[in-house]
Each structure stands twice: as C-alpha cells, then as structure tokens.
Amino acid sequence: MTQPGGQYAAPEPDPGEFAVKDCALIAIATGLRAVTLGDLQDHLRVVALESLYYHFWGGLLQQRFEPREYNNDFAEWARHALHYAPLAERLAVLDPTDHPDLGDLRRELLDRVEESLYESEDLGWMHAIRPFEFIRCQTVVFDTDRRIRGPDELADVIPALPPSSLFYHFIDARRREPLGVDDFRAWLQGWGPDRQALIDRLSGVDPYEGGLNELRASLVAAFTGGEGA
Amino acid sequence: MSLLDQYAEVVGPAMIDHLAQLAAPLQGARVVHVNSTRVGGGVAEILGKLVPLTRELGVDAQWEVISGDQDFFQCTKNMHNGLQGSPVNLSERLVQAYETTTERAASLLGARLAEAEFVFIHDPQPAYLLRFFPERHGKWIWRCHIDVSHPYRPVWKYLRNIVGGYDASVFSLAAFAQALPCPEYIVPPSIDPLADKNIDLEDAELGAVRARFGLDPQRPLVVQVSRFDRFKDPVGVIHAFRLALRYLPRLQLVLAGGSASDDPEGDVVLQEVRSAAADDPDVHVLLLPADDHRTVNALQRCADVVLQKSLREGFGLTVTEAMWKHRPVIGGNTGGIRLQVFDHHTGYLVSTPEGAALRIRHLIARPDRIAEMGQKAHNLVRDNFLITRQLREYLTLMVALLHAARERIELG
Numbered sequence: 001m002t003q004p005g006g007q008y009a010a011p012e013p014d015p016g017e018f019a020v021k022d023c024a025l026i027a028i029a030t031g032l033r034a035v036t037l038g039d040l041q042d043h044l045r046v047v048a049l050e051s052l053y054y055h056f057w058g059g060l061l062q063q064r065f066e067p068r069e070y071n072n073d074f075a076e077w078a079r080h081a082l083h084y085a086p087l088a089e090r091l092a093v094l095d096p097t098d099h100p101d102l103g104d105l106r107r108e109l110l111d112r113v114e115e116s117l118y119e120s121e122d123l124g125w126m127h128a129i130r131p132f133e134f135i136r137c138q139t140v141v142f143d144t145d146r147r148i149r150g151p152d153e154l155a156d157v158i159p160a161l162p163p164s165s166l167f168y169h170f171i172d173a174r175r176r177e178p179l180g181v182d183d184f185r186a187w188l189q190g191w192g193p194d195r196q197a198l199i200d201r202l203s204g205v206d207p208y209e210g211g212l213n214e215l216r217a218s219l220v221a222a223f224t225g226g227e228g229a
Numbered sequence: 230m231s232l233l234d235q236y237a238e239v240v241g242p243a244m245i246d247h248l249a250q251l252a253a254p255l256q257g258a259r260v261v262h263v264n265s266t267r268v269g270g271g272v273a274e275i276l277g278k279l280v281p282l283t284r285e286l287g288v289d290a291q292w293e294v295i296s297g298d299q300d301f302f303q304c305t306k307n308m309h310n311g312l313q314g315s316p317v318n319l320s321e322r323l324v325q326a327y328e329t330t331t332e333r334a335a336s337l338l339g340a341r342l343a344e345a346e347f348v349f350i351h352d353p354q355p356a357y358l359l360r361f362f363p364e365r366h367g368k369w370i371w372r373c374h375i376d377v378s379h380p381y382r383p384v385w386k387y388l389r390n391i392v393g394g395y396d397a398s399v400f401s402l403a404a405f406a407q408a409l410p411c412p413e414y415i416v417p418p419s420i421d422p423l424a425d426k427n428i429d430l431e432d433a434e435l436g437a438v439r440a441r442f443g444l445d446p447q448r449p450l451v452v453q454v455s456r457f458d459r460f461k462d463p464v465g466v467i468h469a470f471r472l473a474l475r476y477l478p479r480l481q482l483v484l485a486g487g488s489a490s491d492d493p494e495g496d497v498v499l500q501e502v503r504s505a506a507a508d509d510p511d512v513h514v515l516l517l518p519a520d521d522h523r524t525v526n527a528l529q530r531c532a533d534v535v536l537q538k539s540l541r542e543g544f545g546l547t548v549t550e551a552m553w554k555h556r557p558v559i560g561g562n563t564g565g566i567r568l569q570v571f572d573h574h575t576g577y578l579v580s581t582p583e584g585a586a587l588r589i590r591h592l593i594a595r596p597d598r599i600a601e602m603g604q605k606a607h608n609l610v611r612d613n614f615l616i617t618r619q620l621r622e623y624l625t626l627m628v629a630l631l632h633a634a635r636e637r638i639e640l641g
Contacts, residue, residue, distance in 0.1 A: 024251060024625040027415040029406040050636050133403040135415065136636075138629045142250045143641040162243045 015190025018148040018183075020157070023141045023168040025061065027054065032134040037082060038124040040074075041113045043134055049102040051136040052109070056096050057171055058137060060212060061163070071095075071208040073132070074109065081128035087116040095208075097174050141168065151191055151198065154184065155223035163212040170215065171207050182207075184219075198223065232278075233285050239422045240617045248617065251624040252286035254631070254640055258346040259367070260290040263338070265305065265354035267294050269487055269519035270456075271418060271546035272351050272374055278421040278616055279623075286624075291341065295334035295355045300326035305354045306494060311384030312353065312377045313460060313541045319384060328357055335361035347627050356391050368396040368630045374418065374543045376405050376564045397630060401544045401565050414626050417568060419619035420549045420610070426522035427553055430530060438527035442513055448479040449593045452532035454525055454550075457486045457498040457516075460541040462561065464505045465582045467512060469538065472586035474511075477593055485515040485528050529554050533599060534592045538585050542566050549614045552576075552606035557599055559588045569614065575606040 032047055034040035055073040070076045070092040079088035090112045099105040117124055144165070148154050161169075169183040179186050185202050188195045201222040207215060237245045262280060264272050276292050283290035297305075304323035311317040335342070335358050342348055342358065346367040350356055352374055359369055371392045377385065377400075385407065392398060392409065399414045400406045406413045420427055439446050451470065455461040463484050470482040484502060486495070499516060506512040517524055529535060535551035537560045544565030548558050552569060558576035560566035570576040577588040592599055632638045 022247060022250065024247070024621060026622055026625045026629060027403070029400065029403045029413040029415055031406065031408045031413070131404070135403055138625075138636055138638065140251065140625050140628050140638045140640060142253075142639075144246070144250065160243075162247065164247070 015187055018154060018187050020144045020146040020148060020161070020165060021141055021168055022144050022162060022165040023139050023172065024164060025054075025058065025137045025139050027058070027135050027137050030134040030136055034077075034132040034134070035127050036123075036125055037078075037084070037087070037113060037117060040077075040132055041110065041117065043132075044106060044110055044113065047134050048136050049106065051134050052096075052102050052105055053175065054135050054137045056094075056105075057167075058135070060171060060207070060215075061167060077128065077132045081130045081132065082123075082126065083129075084116065084120075084123060086119070087112065087123075090115070097180065102175075139172070151188060151195060154187075158216065158219050158223055161216070163216070166212055166216055166219070170205075170219065174207075197225075201225065231285055232282050235423055236282070236617055240611070240615060244617050244621075248286055248621055248624065250640075251621060251628060252283075252288055255624065255627055256287045258288050258627070259341075259344060260288055260347045260349070260627070261293055261338075261342055261345045262290070262349045262351065263293045263295060263342070263355045263358065264351035265295050265297070265302075271544070274424065274426065274522075274546075275418060275421065275616060275619070276351075278424060279620060282616065282620055283623075288624075291345075293338055293341065295331065295338075295358075297330040297334075297354075298326065301330040305352075308353045308384055308388065309375060310494075311381040312375050312388070314379045314381055316381050317384065319387065324387070331355065331357040332361060334358065347630070349623075350395070353388055356388065359391065359394050368627075370397045370399060370626070370630075371395040372399045372416075373405070374401060376402075376541055376543050377407055378404050380407065397626070399626070402568060405543075405564070414622075416619060416622045416626070417565065417614065418544045418546060419614050419616045420546055420553060421616045422553065424522065426526050427550060428526070430523070430527055434523070435527050435531055438524055439531055442483070442515060442528075443510075444481060444483070444513065444531060446531075448481050449477060449533050450481045450483065450531055451534050451536055451589055451593075452483040452485065452528050452551075453536040453538065454485045454529060454547045455537065455539070457495045457502060459498055460539055462538045462540050463498070463502045465540075466536055466538050466585070467502070467505045468582035469536070469585035469589065470512065472583060473589040473593075476590050480589070480593065481511045481513070483513045483515060483528055483532070485513075485517055485525065487517050487519040487521065487525070525550075526554075529556060532556055533596075534559060534589060536585060536589075537561065537566060538579065538582070539563055539566060545569065549610055552603075552614075553610045555600075555603035555607045557592060557602035557606055559585050559592070569609065571605075571609070575602055575609055 030051055032043040034043050059073055075088045075091035078084050078091055096105050173183040174180055185199050188199050205218045205222055233245050262276050266273050280290045280292045300323055304327040307317040307319055343362055344366050348369045349372050351372045395411050397412045398409055399416050401417050403415050453466050474480055503514050506514050529551050535556045535558045537545055537548045537558055539561040542564035548560055548566055548569050551558050558570050560570040562578040562580050570578050572578050579585045
C-alpha cells in the first residue's frame, strides 16, 4: 500500500486470530487433611502437584466480600486457622510464576514451613482451629468458536468475557509452556512494537489482587490506557 | 419459551452457552439419577428441574425413584443418622430389608441402569443397587448429600464397602469426604430460581399467608424452615426466640417443616417441638405438606431474618433459598452453612441458642443492616448456588470421567 508522499507503510503484522477459550474446574478431595503444621509439612511432601495449583490459583474463582488478604490458601490457613502470622507472611509472598515448575514451588513451600518449625517447637503439635483440606482439580478446556481478529476487537470483548474465560487466558496461561505469560500478552507480541505500551500495561496487572471482577476492571483499564492500568 | 431461555433470563446467556459447550461431548448420552423420593427434601426438588434442563442440552437424562416398606426407610433413616454421627442400631432385620428392597428395585430398573453411560445414585438409600449390576456399561457415581465427616463407624463401615465400588463419589464439601478408593469430587448443591419455592411472589400472596397463620405484619418475624429433625435443633430455636423476646417483646417465630416420605422420625420430633412451644401464641409450629412450596416461599419472604440453627447440616438448601430472597441468615456453624453464611456479610454463624438470640436482637434493631446483608446474600447465591452452576459441575464431572484421571482435558 502506498501512503501519501509515496512512502510504503510496513505491512500490518499478522499473528493470526485469537481463539477465545473457556474452562470449567471441578474440585476433587485428596483425602489429606492437616490439623497441625507438622501435618501440613507431611502432606506437602506427597500431595499431587495439581493440588498446589488449586490452592494458589483456584481461590481466585471463589466469591469474596473483602479484598483477598493472602494470595494462596496456605498463607490464609497459617494466619486464620493456625494463628501464626510470620509463616502466613512468608507464604503470602510466594508467586508460582517465579518458579520453573510446581515441583520447585513445593520445595519452596516446604522450606518456609520448616523454617517456622525450627523457630517454634510448639508449632509442630499446635492444633489449628480448622483443618487444611488438600484439594486438587480437573480442568476442562473448550473452544467457544469465537475468534478475534485484532487488538481493538480484543479490547471490545474483554468487558463481557466470562470470569472462567478470563481465568483461562490471564491466569491459567501463566503455567503453560513455553512462554509462561498470559495469552493476551503472548498474542499482542505478534502485533509489533506499536502494541508494546499495551503489553507493558498488561504486565502491570496483578492477577492476585482482588477477584476476577476486579481483574476484569484492571484489564479494561489497561486496554483503554486509563487509571488503574 | 424453553427452560434454557428461562434460565438465561436469570443467570445470563453466557452461562447457558457455557453449559452447551460442556454438553457437546455428551450428546445423546444416557444419564440416570436415582433417589428414594419424588417429593420432599432438597434432592427431589433439584432433580425435578435438573433432569429436564439436562435433556434440553441434548443429554438423555432420566430420573428414577426406588420405593420401599417401613423397614427399608427405617434402615435408611438410621443410616442417615449414623452417617451424621448418631450411634444407631442397624439390626440384621433392617439391613436385610434394605438389601432385598434394593434387589427388587434393581430388577425393576434393569436395562435402564445397565445400559446408561452415567448413573448418579443419590445418598445411601439406593446405594446398594451397584451390587446388582456387575456387568454395568457406564460410570456409576455416588452422590452423597450428607455430612459424613464424623460418622458412627459401624454404619460407615457397612456403607463404605458398598460405595467404595463406585467409579466416583460426590460430596458437598471437602470436609464431608471420607477416604474412598474412587475419586471424590466436590460439588455443592443448588436451588432452582424458577421453582415455586423461589420465584417472586406478589404482596397479596404474602398477605394471604400472614392472615392464614395469624402473623402480624407490623411485628418482627424470624422464621426457620426445615424438616422436624433433631439435627436442625428446632427446640434450640425456640430457646433462642425466648432469650431474644426479653429485648424484643413483639417478636414472632415460625418453625415450618414439611414431611418427607423417607423420614419416619419426623412425627416424634414434631411432638417435642410442640411441647417446647407450649401454648405460646407467638410461636407458630407449622407442619406443611411436602409440596406446599409457595407457602414456604411466602414465609421466607415474610421473615425479617431467617434462622437455620442446625447442629449438623449437609448443605442447608433452606439457607440458600432464604438468601436468594434477600434475607440474612443466622445459621449454625456447621457443614454447608459455613459455605454460605459469611459472618457479618451474608448473616451470622452461631453455635448456641444464646448466640442466635444475640444476632436476632442485633439484626431486628437494624433494618438497614438487614437490607445490606440481604443484598450480599442474594448476590452470593446468584453467582454460586443456582442450579445452572450445579449442572455445569455435573457436566464437567461427566466429561472428566470420560477422560479418566487426566488433570487437564482439552475439548474441540
């Protein structure tokens, strides 16, 4: 295409269409219950890795009436059932995306639990006011058959995307190889440097802050370049 | 208008699309739900709508009911109580009645169960059916609606030998699950927003119900709706009412319960409740027909605050119903009530009649708090505890079972 002045515009990059997918999670009890921190340590050693996924990410699909205090169920239990704030704080800063795989995350969790057990002998046998129930989940992913042809269309779609679809594309995607980033950024990278500002804004959206409705609001703000992005 | 269209008006079209996508790999599959009563109790109510809704999605769902004599239901009632922790006696005679009744039901249901791709067996009553289908074709799922976290061991030992043979089990909460060799899915139950028990009612209908039971619309009203069952602690509710009455002398109480054909103990507990109520004109003990859903609906809507002071609870669908109607709930701190009553948000969790009385006083004195909590309660149910969410999880479960133990299943 020739632009006024006789210069040729660079061809629009074509990363292909964005396939909108959705997912449904179903929880499965593992039968493992921790009543003490010692129990938690024992079960963490053997529980299926998918259980860690559920306890870090699955909570985002749950209803909340107050901002999420901790970003994973282990920290929440340490604080509100075991009443040991130092451990809760150490667990709360764990971000699964900092770890190459869930096995590595398991080792980090165990390190922090052991550190607390060294600090206080009582913690090994002190009973929590409610047990920690280890849960794992199965995820069914399906194609909605909806296709998005460009970044502007994606911006239009985000406000109406179901929470489970947001979860799949923005949160679940981070554990998928090879990129380990959300699907939106992964796709936008194919649209050339013009989209870098949007990608940077999306990088600043914290998936742990609030629930999926707050996440949607943050994504809308990122796409429109507004406040809260 | 199709059922799916009607639900789309309540939950939004996106949810219905979601259901259709999940049902796509299950088109034409034969699914049979089996329980032991067609009326009374939350299971029967939900199956009455879940099954036709599933059919509209292209899945060939059916609902079968097994029936039995007095010994059969005495045995299953004892099992029910035993699973919730009461020391009960499962005599040889009762167990024999249970097993022979189930065998008879198995011969009646025959091919329908043998050939189904999925069979959902609800609670202990029909659980023994599995034994009579060694050559079954499909996946059998035991759906337990009861809190079996602290069962009376002899009862659980007997039942574990039966339900351990299923392909999967489903519990309402992780805390309810006992160790079993099959996968134990977690699926909270739900209510039907379009059922007579939950639809919006005109003020005139509420007025008629008040007049019918002698309730004064100018005075505050607390209501507990549940079967007359000791685990629901109806006598504790009367105690709480009397404690609150000292500060709220105009308070009225309704204890309304239906009867279910599979609950032989209801009459005994009802007498205990009437005795505790004595002749207090402000304590209304109402025995309602099991299918009088509109009256239950109206009573919940007439209430300022709803109580569900259970000592043990499977899930507590009456809590869900009340919350759907924008009522905060004062609930026993047990079982599935904890999943619905978020302390200080959608109601209050209590452990004693004294605790219930304290919260009644607090809420009745603050109508603005009732309105605020009621709105949160309604939103919680809309997003988590309607029948469409439960159907979504059953469809997910069936798809998951088709793909064995895979953690992630990609369709399409």
